Amino acid sequence: MALRRHRRDAPTAEAGTPRRLEATLVTVQRAVRGTRLDTLAVVTGPDEYAPHQFEDKWLARWEGATLRREGAEKRYVLTMFSYPSGDLHMGHGEVYAISDAWARFTYMRGYDVLFPVGFDSFGLPAENAAIKRGADPAQWTYANIETQSESYRRYGMAADWSRRLATSDPEYYRWTQWLFLRLFEKGLAYRRESQVNWCPNDQTVLANEQVVQGRCERCGAQVTKRSLTQWYFKITEYAQRLLDDMDLLAGQWPESVLAQQRNWIGRSEGAYVDFAIEGRADPVTVFTTRPDTLGGATFFVVAADAPLADELCAPGQREQFEAYRAQVQTLSEVERQETQREKTGVSLGVHATNPLTGEQIPVWAADYVLAEYGTGAIMAVPAHDQRDLDFARAFDLPVRVVVDTGEPDPAESGVATTGEGVHVSSGVLDGLGKDDGIAAAIAEVERAGTGRGTVIYRLRDWLLSRQRYWGAPIPVVYCPRCGEVAVPDDQLPVLLPPTSEVDLTPKGESPLATAHDWGAVDCPDCGGPARRDTDTMDTFVDSSWYFLRYCSPGLDTAPFDPEDVAAWMPARPYIGGKEHAILHLLYARFFTKALYDLGLVEVVEPFAQLINQGEVINEGRGMSKSLGNGVDLGAELTRYGVDAVRVTMLFASPPEDDIDWADVSPAGAGKWLKRVWQLAADVAAGAGRDVEPATERAVARLVDEATHLMEGHRFNVAIARCMELTNLLRKAHDAGEDARPGTEMLVTMIAPFAPYTADEAWERLGNKGFATRQDWPSVDSDLLVEDLVTCVVQVSGKVRARLEVPPSIGADELRERALAAAEAALGGRDVAKVIVRAPTLVSVVPA
RNA sequence: GCCCGGGUGGCGGAAUGGUCUACGCAGCGGCCUUAAAAGCCGCGGCCCGUGAGGGCGUUGUGGGUUCGACUCCCACCCCGGGCACCA
Numbered sequence: 001m002a003l004r005r006h007r008r009d010a011p012t013a014e015a016g017t018p019r020r021l022e023a024t025l026v027t028v029q030r031a032v033r034g035t036r037l038d039t040l041a042v043v044t045g046p047d048e049y050a051p052h053q054f055e056d057k058w059l060a061r062w063e064g065a066t067l068r069r070e071g072a073e074k075r076y077v078l079t080m081f082s083y084p085s086g087d088l089h090m091g092h093g094e095v096y097a098i099s100d101a102w103a104r105f106t107y108m109r110g111y112d113v114l115f116p117v118g119f120d121s122f123g124l125p126a127e128n129a130a131i132k133r134g135a136d137p138a139q140w141t142y143a144n145i146e147t148q149s150e151s152y153r154r155y156g157m158a159a160d161w162s163r164r165l166a167t168s169d170p171e172y173y174r175w176t177q178w179l180f181l182r183l184f185e186k187g188l189a190y191r192r193e194s195q196v197n198w199c200p201n202d203q204t205v206l207a208n209e210q211v212v213q214g215r216c217e218r219c220g221a222q223v224t225k226r227s228l229t230q231w232y233f234k235i236t237e238y239a240q241r242l243l244d245d246m247d248l249l250a251g252q253w254p255e256s257v258l259a260q261q262r263n264w265i266g267r268s269e270g271a272y273v274d275f276a277i278e279g280r281a282d283p284v285t286v287f288t289t290r291p292d293t294l295g296g297a298t299f300f301v302v303a304a305d306a307p308l309a310d311e312l313c314a315p316g317q318r319e320q321f322e323a324y325r326a327q328v329q330t331l332s333e334v335e336r337q338e339t340q341r342e343k344t345g346v347s348l349g350v351h352a353t354n355p356l357t358g359e360q361i362p363v364w365a366a367d368y369v370l371a372e373y374g375t376g377a378i379m380a381v382p383a384h385d386q387r388d389l390d391f392a393r394a395f396d397l398p399v400r401v402v403v404d405t406g407e408p409d410p411a412e413s414g415v416a417t418t419g420e421g422v423h424v425s426s427g428v429l430d431g432l433g434k435d436d437g438i439a440a441a442i443a444e445v446e447r448a449g450t451g452r453g454t455v456i457y458r459l460r461d462w463l464l465s466r467q468r469y470w471g472a473p474i475p476v477v478y479c480p481r482c483g484e485v486a487v488p489d490d491q492l493p494v495l496l497p498p499t500s501e502v503d504l505t506p507k508g509e510s511p512l513a514t515a516h517d518w519g520a521v522d523c524p525d526c527g528g529p530a531r532r533d534t535d536t537m538d539t540f541v542d543s544s545w546y547f548l549r550y551c552s553p554g555l556d557t558a559p560f561d562p563e564d565v566a567a568w569m570p571a572r573p574y575i576g577g578k579e580h581a582i583l584h585l586l587y588a589r590f591f592t593k594a595l596y597d598l599g600l601v602e603v604v605e606p607f608a609q610l611i612n613q614g615e616v617i618n619e620g621r622g623m624s625k626s627l628g629n630g631v632d633l634g635a636e637l638t639r640y641g642v643d644a645v646r647v648t649m650l651f652a653s654p655p656e657d658d659i660d661w662a663d664v665s666p667a668g669a670g671k672w673l674k675r676v677w678q679l680a681a682d683v684a685a686g687a688g689r690d691v692e693p694a695t696e697r698a699v700a701r702l703v704d705e706a707t708h709l710m711e712g713h714r715f716n717v718a719i720a721r722c723m724e725l726t727n728l729l730r731k732a733h734d735a736g737e738d739a740r741p742g743t744e745m746l747v748t749m750i751a752p753f754a755p756y757t758a759d760e761a762w763e764r765l766g767n768k769g770f771a772t773r774q775d776w777p778s779v780d781s782d783l784l785v786e787d788l789v790t791c792v793v794q795v796s797g798k799v800r801a802r803l804e805v806p807p808s809i810g811a812d813e814l815r816e817r818a819l820a821a822a823e824a825a826l827g828g829r830d831v832a833k834v835i836v837r838a839p840t841l842v843s844v845v846p847a
Numbered sequence: 848g849c850c851c852g853g854g855u856g857g858c859g860g861a862a863u864g865g866u867c868u869a870c871g872c873a874g875c876g877g878c879c880u881u882a883a884a885a886g887c888c889g890c891g892g893c894c895c896g897u898g899a900g901g902g903c904g905u906u907g908u909g910g911g912u913u914c915g916a917c918u919c920c921c922a923c924c925c926c927g928g929g930c931a932c933c934a
Contacts, residue, residue: 259850
C-alpha cells in the first residue's frame with residue numbers, strides 16, 4: 001500500500017517482545033499511603049482474573065474490525081493525532097480512553113462511525129534527534145510511528161487502520177503542497193519582508209502564535225527579531241469570520257477556548273485619524289479607540305523601531321534618535337514586555353497638526369508604541385490614557401482634560417481617567433457622554449476628511465516558512481526572469497532531498513539550501529535556470545487539513561473527494577488538549593474557511609463540538625524527566641491490565657479535569673472489572689428463581705441513568721452507575737434471582753470503557769460474538785415507574801420525616817399524611833403555609 | 848490590568864432550586880484462613896443514647912431572594928488558566 005512506502009526500512013518496534021512472558025503472570029501489588037510497592041509476579045490459576053491472558057486473544061479476534069455500519073447515519077469521531085516522539089505516554093492514555101469510549105458508544109447507538117488514526121510526523125524533534133545521533137529523521141520518525149501504532153492497538157482502540165496517515169508521507173505532503181498552491185493562486189499565500197520572530201536556539205522563524213510571553217513555544221529560548229522575507233497566509237482577512245462563526249460553536253466548544261480565540265483575534269473598534277506632519281507631503285494616520293478625546297491629544301508618538309520614525313526624524317535629532325533606537329533593539333522580547341517599565345523615548349524634532357484643534361504638537365519616538373499594531377503611530381492623550389500620562393510625566397509634556405469624569409485632575413493625581421464623563425473643551429462634542437462622543441467624533445473627522453471609523457484586529461498573518469529540513473518543502477521556484485513561479489501540479493510532490501545531500505546543522509539558513517543539486521531547477525515558465533525555495537512549511541499547515549484526508553484515504557487524484565468530505569464533516573466531537581486553543585484550532589478553522597472559499601469543501605467549521613481533556617499529572621505536578629515523577633503508560637498497562645488503566649482514566653474525574661495519578665486507583669478499577677468478570681461466570685452457571693420485580697426496576701433505572709450520562713460525556717458518573725449495577729446484580733444473584741438479563745446489559749455497557757473484559761465476560765456468559773458489537777441496551781419505560789417513592793417532609797426547611805408513598809398519590813392525601821408526620825416537629829405551633837410537590841416533597845411553614 | 852474556569856468529607860468526585868457527600872480510594876471493625884494475601888459483610892460530620900431514636904451543625908467568607916439555596920443575585924477572599932505598554 002502506497003501510504004506505507006516509508007516503513008519498509010523502519011526497524012521493528014520493540015514494544016511487543018516482553019509481553020508473551022507477562023501473559024503468563026499476574027501482577028500483585030499493594031498500595032500503602034499512595035506509594036505502590038514493588039509488584040510481585042505469581043503464576044495464576046484458571047479462575048483468576050488475569051487480563052494479560054485474554055488481551056492477546058481478543059486483539060487477534062478484533063483484527064480488521066472498524067466501527068463502520070453501512071447505511072446508518074454517519075458520525076465522525078476525531079482525536080487530535082499524535083506527534084510520534086517515542087512511545088505513547090500517560091497523556092495519550094487519557095485522550096485515547098475518552099475518544100475510544102465515545103466512538104464505541106456512538107457505534108453501539110447505531111451510527112456508522114468514522115474513527116481514524118494518524119501521525120503528525122513532520123517536525124523539529126525528529127530533526128533534533130537526528131542531529132544528535134547522526135541518523136535520518138525519517139528513520140527515527142517511522143520507527144516511532146510503528147512503536148506508537150503497536151501501543152495504540154494494545155490500548156484497545158477501535159480505529160480504522162485502513163485510513164492511517166502520516167503527514168511526512170510523500171503521498172500526504174504532495175497534497176499539502178497542492179493546497180498551498182491553491183491558496184497562493186487566490187492571493188491567500190504571499191511573501192513579504194518584515195520583522196519576524198526568530199528562535200536563536202531552534203534557528204528558525206516562528207509565527208506569533210508560537211511565541212509565548214516572549215519565548216519560543218517549543219524550546220523556551222528568548223525570541224529575537226530579524227528582518228526576513230517569508231511566506232505568510234492571510235489569516236487576517238478572515239478575522240471577522242473567525243469571530244462571527246464562533247456563534248456556531250457556542251455551547252459546543254469549551255467557553256475558555258472561545259474566549260482565548262476572541263482574545264487572540266483582538267477586535268477593536270475605533271477610528272483612523274490623519275495628522276499632517278511638518279515637512280511631509282502625506283499625513284500620518286493613527287488608530288484610536290477614543291476619537292472623542294482628539295482634543296486632548298497633546299503629543300504624537302511613533303514606534304521607535306518603525307521605518308516611519310527613521311523617516312520623520314529631523315536632522316538635528318538624528319544622533320539622539322539613532323542612539324535610542326540602538327538601545328531599544330538590544331532589548332529582548334521578554335524585557336520589552338515587562339509591564340512596569342519606565343517610559344523611555346526621544347523627541348524627533350518635528351511637529352504634527354491636531355486636526356481638531358489645529359494645534360502644533362511635538363512628535364516623539366518611543367518603544368511603548370508597537371510597530372506591528374495599528375499603524376505604528378499614536379496620538380497621545382495623557383489625560384485619558386495611563387501609558388500616555390506616564391510618558392507625559394516622564395518628559396514634562398502638557399496634559400489636557402477633555403472628559404470630565406468627576407475624578408481628580410490626572411496631571412496632579414498621576415491617574416488617567418478612562419471612564420464615563422462629559423466632554424469639555426471639545427467644541428461640538430461638549431456635553432456629550434462617552435459613547436455619543438465617540439460616534440460624534442467619527443462623524444466629525446469623516447465630514448472634515450481627516451479620518452474614518454474602522455475596526456482593527458490584533459491577529460497577525462500566519463508566518464509559515466521554517467528554516468528547517470523535516471517538513472514539506474514550499475513548492476515555489478525563483479526565476480531571475482519570471483520571479484516567483486509556482487511548481488506545476490503535475491510536478492508535485494517536491495520531495496525532500498535525501499539527508500545524505502543535506503547539512504542538517506542549524507546555521508540560521510534552511511538546511512535545504514545546502515542541497516545545491518536539489519535547489520537548482522529549470523524555471524517551469526521560461527525553462528531558464530532558477531532555484532527552489534529552500535524553506536519548509538510550518539507543521540501546523542500539515543495538521544490544518546488531515547481531518548479532510550481521513551475522509552478519502554489513498555486518493556491519488558486530489559487531496560480529498562468533496563463527496564466523502566460532505567458525508568463525514570464536520571467532526572463531532574473533536575477530542576484533544578487545550579494547549580491548541582489558539583494554535584492548531586485557530587489555524588484549522590482558518591484553513592477550512594479558505595478551502596470553502598476555494599469551493600473545495602462545503603463546511604465552514606471543521607469541528608462542530610470540542611472536548612478538551614485534562615492532563616495526567618503526578619503528585620501535584622506535570623510529569624517530566626527533570627522532576628523524575630514520570631509514570632510509564634506501558635508499565636501501567638502491564639501491571640494492571642489495559643482495561644483497568646482505561647477505566648481509571650475515565651472514572652477518575654470528568655474528561656476536562658486533570659488527573660493526578662497519585663490520587664487514583666487502577667487497582668480499584670481492576671477490582672471492579674474482576675467483579676463483573678466473576679459475576680458473568682456465576683450467572684452463566686444458572687439461577688434458582690425469577691428475578692424480583694424490584695430488582696428489575698432498579699436495573700432499568702441504573703441502565704437509563706447511565707445512558708443519559710453517556711450521552712453527556714459524563715463517563716465518570718456513568719461508570720459509577722455501572723458499579724452500582726454490578727453490586728445490585730451480585731446481591732440478586734446471591735439471593736438466588738436470575739441476574740442474567742441484567743448482567744448481559746452490564747457487560748454490554750462496559751464495552752466502551754473496558755472492551756477486553758467486556759468481550760471476555762460475554763464469552764463467559766456463554767454468548768457467541770462480541771459484547772463490543774452489541775447495541776447499547778434500551779429499557780422498557782414501564783419499568784422506570786417505581787411503585788413507591790420517598791416523600792420528604794420539611795418543617796422550616798429542615799427534613800423532619802420521610803414517607804413511602806405511591807407515585808400517583810394525590811396532593812390532598814399527601815398533605816394530610818405529611819401534616820400528621822410533622823406533628824411532633826411542629827410542637828403545637830400553627831401552620832401558616834404548606835407547599836406540596838407530589839409525590840416527593842411537602843414543605844410545612846409554621847406560623 | 849483585562850478575559851475565562853473553579854472552591855463540597857482524609858482524597859478523586861456525585862448532587863444545577865427540593866433527602867448534601869452517590870460511586871470509588873484510603874481508613875476502621877468483622878467473617879473466612881494455621882497465618883497472610885485475595886474475597887465477602889459492615890461502619891464512616893459532631894453530641895446524647897447499649898439500642899431504636901433524638902438534638903445540633905455543614906458545600907471558601909459575608910449579605911440577599913425563596914416555604915426551601917452547593918445550585919439564583921450582590922460584595923469579598925482564595926486557587927488554576929489565557930492575554931497583556933494592543934492605543
